[in-house]
Amino acid sequence: MAVRHKSVETKYMEERGAALRGLRQLDRRTFMKVLAATAGAVMAKGLVPPHTFQLVNVANAAVDKSWSTAGASGTPPFMFAYLSDTHMYVRAKNQRFVKGAVKAVEDVNALDPQPDFVLFGGDLAQLGRPEELEQGQEILAMLKAPVKMMVGEHDWFYDLGDKWQQLFGPPNYSFDWKGVHVIVLMSVHEKDFWTARKLTPAERIQIVAGLDNPIQSRFEVGDEERDWLKNDLAKVPTTTPLLIFSHSPLYKYYRNWNFWTEDAEQVQALLRSYPNVTVIHGHTHQVLFNQIGNISFYGMLSTAWPWPYAPQGLPPLTVQMNRADPYDQLDGLGYGQLNVNKEGLPDMLYNLWDRNPVTIHSEYLRSHGKIYRPPAPQFASY
Amino acid sequence: MISKAAFLLTVPSLLAAAAFAALAIPSRAQQQQPTHNLPTAAHGGTIVMLCDGKTGIEVKDLKPGQTMSRAEAQSVADALMAKWQHAHPNEHWQMAQASPAAEASPAASASRGAIAPSHAAPSSSQTQSAANAPAAAPSLTVQQGDTYASFQPRDYKVWKAETDKFVADGKRIFHDDKALGSTIGVSCDMCHPDAANTHPETYPKYQVQLQKVALLRDMIDWCVENPVKGKALDPNDPKLRALEAYIYAQRKGVPLDYGKH
């Protein structure tokens, strides 16, 4: 096919792409300068650069403004964003998932004000290959805000975490942020199903990548890491709000798809003495929330594809999102913002592409659904 | 490929299909479809047989390629059934029920009784599905004889094994981006684990994005072509048939609800 015609947009994209390809050689400050320069060139041509913006103030206006009046440093409120489940193959194989991730990165970069940090919720890669993870790191490096990484099973089970840890460090860690204690867990340990079967790494990840593949075992945090968690919490007063990140939901939703953590009850028990605990998890690719005792749970959206709701076990407090339109490659996908209030409890804002955003007020869960009920779906899953 | 003689289905509810016996065109039939050997037509007409492979009559006036009227076909069907019953005086045949309402009507029962006195034959045993194979060998309380009364437990096992293989093949393809012909590493299970959210029981239904009524296979093909980025499969492609089988199998027990959204 003779390439005879190029539109102005294409020319702009090419220039921009060329600038971005030099990304890895640049530190962040220089990188931002390059970006600005490209945008400037475009403005000179009378084109509007395709920056992504989110009218945060619009989406939030009806619910809660406490977070936006930023507290003094050292206390809530604050806002952070998440991206999750990008499931990227290398872009030569599949551009769609790469573009989903890039779109989310640009959306988050356009947030005003910027989030304090961006949590990446796991499953950066689809098949855990080193080149997939490197490409993922390259794309996440475009985020303006600091990034906190979490691992998912798709990232881990090709080389059992070697490459991921080399790129991003230990898979479980904690830090304190404006009065909230934040813990990132590696919750997708699996029992060894591969040695006895003499599986290659490629075969192993293929099995793990199949959500409904029963050969793999159920996810767990595991004894070792639960001990680590216990020790970590020993230093944290029970008055401190906790924010826990895990890839799998830290409760039991649907076993067959590993919407599940085998030792969830034991982990929950360690958190019981803290009145304000929020768990943010990936893996489920859907609008999903739950309340168990003192713990509020929120599932993150994917940028690659939405999962259907499981046939059983959906938490009764969850108000389903509408079924996704298969004809719209953005539908059912997106990213999120969490606006942490003075009590250290986040309101979850699901920024769904091509849909109205959905806000889940922390008090909706804490009141067990008595107030702030989100709108019902027109076309629920069945 | 119009066969010279067509077979009558003996499933009672399909008796009316006899009217179309001479027209039955097994188009797109599977190549390995078994056939009965037919006797030669002695008078240059067309042999019409029951599916027992034994009972047949020749319709003398019907040359190959000709068709019968509905009334003629019905009379042929009646003659065949009469012949079968004559040859099997001890067999009981439960006639087709036009509708549940007719069942409740004494007059209708009486007329059916006139054709084949019913002794409350367990009609369910005639349509026994593979999955519901009887555990024990047939006993004297169950009808014995030809066709549906002659199947043994092993037959049920064969049926089930064959059906399960068909479904298993569908499951394999469903989970295999290469078998689906995906150019971008996408397979069905990535969005539909355990074939969830495929709701095969709701087809045919108006598919908003196609702006027309679709069958399940239309949507499978759409998915293969669009998100999966493969080539749409021919309706008779064994892969498409297997995918359809797997998806239906995953929804066993769910009531049909065509047109649901």
Place this chain on the structure above:
Amino acid sequence: MMPTLRIPVLASVAAALVLLCAAALAAAQEQNPLAAPKSHIQVGFPAELYSWVIPPDNPQSPAKVALGRKLFFDDSLSADGTVSCDQCHSPTKGFTDQLPTSMGIHKAFGQRNAPTVLNALFNTLQFWDGRAPTLERQTEGPILNPVEMGNKNLEDVVAKVKSIAEYQQPFQQVFDGLITLVNIEKAIAAYERTQIAFDTPFDHFMAGDQNAISAQAKHGWDLFNGQGRCMTCHGWNPTQPLFTDNRFHNIGVSAHKSDFVPLARKALALIQQGGGGMQQLDQLAIQTDMSGLGRFLVTKQPHDIGAFRTMGLRNLLVTEPYFHDGSQQTLWDVIDHYNKGGVQNPYLDGGLLPLGLSESDEDDLVAFLATLTSPEYADAAKEELDHQQTRAKTDRPQRDTAAAFGKTGLGPGFKGPFGDIGPAQNQENPALLGGD
């Protein structure tokens, strides 16, 4: 408030001429056969749908339609007596003005392309952004808009109609003499509901006449259903044969001209101050650069930024130019736009993908679209098609072959059309399997 003008000079001159002649022409236009109520005896007429869309509180009647027709062509409805409805919705131009954006009183131009009245009765919402719920309420927009008919308020219009002697009798007959805004709106809407346009070669083809359209057009119809992905939004079926989903999509038309986010913030602030009533929305849409925000002005939802209503495709060879701002001159330009996956912007609809249509595919699609012409416009459409064809041979501003074939942007920061190239090619079209 001075709108930003991007009207070609020639078009402005033409429009000015139209204005000068408007008054004289209006009366003649009213008697034009093309202005007459249409028969329902047309191949493809959706009788069921028709029965669902006539509002129970405004049933059709010949007297009401006649009154509405009179009002539709009456210049008195404008502030200075120079502009009637048909200035922008002229029967001879497919009930549009064939201008990029419309001109109202004092030769002022708005920001939006005049949508056709033909089959507008079937729209679920009116205007490009759906800001009016019914044809009745739609009339208020132009009547009050300062760059359309320019009235200060609706009472003035009612008073003016009351003062005209020849309206007394028909209002007496239809509305028991009550000359009110609601009744004026009802009458005009009733007349508009007579503008039904089917009976096209395509309708005859779908009714079984294999010779009604050419082989080229038939191939275009296949592409329309398959590789072109047109059917998803421009849906056709016998019950609703309108080629629209009546929904709103950002396809990137205004992305060039509009810096969406500052505009959206500005619009929200203004709407907060002004209350966001229909008149305010109308002015934002017609008179300001916020016009490009489209549906967002109505819903205030970010995903509706830059989204406009899917227009039906019937008689589109007499309703040129195309898109909400009339920015595209030919059907080839329109298809080029879609072929490259629309114009990138953060709110681009996720259904838009590069389509990989070849030049001859595009020609075939146009050939198909040309079959959507009702008999009364056949000659005009033929002339326009020839004109567009000539123009398309040399002038294709929207064409981008590389983007259309998904060959651009493999860089890490690439944010080209979302997803992969549209349906794999050379397939039997799944949309044509089953359901027939």
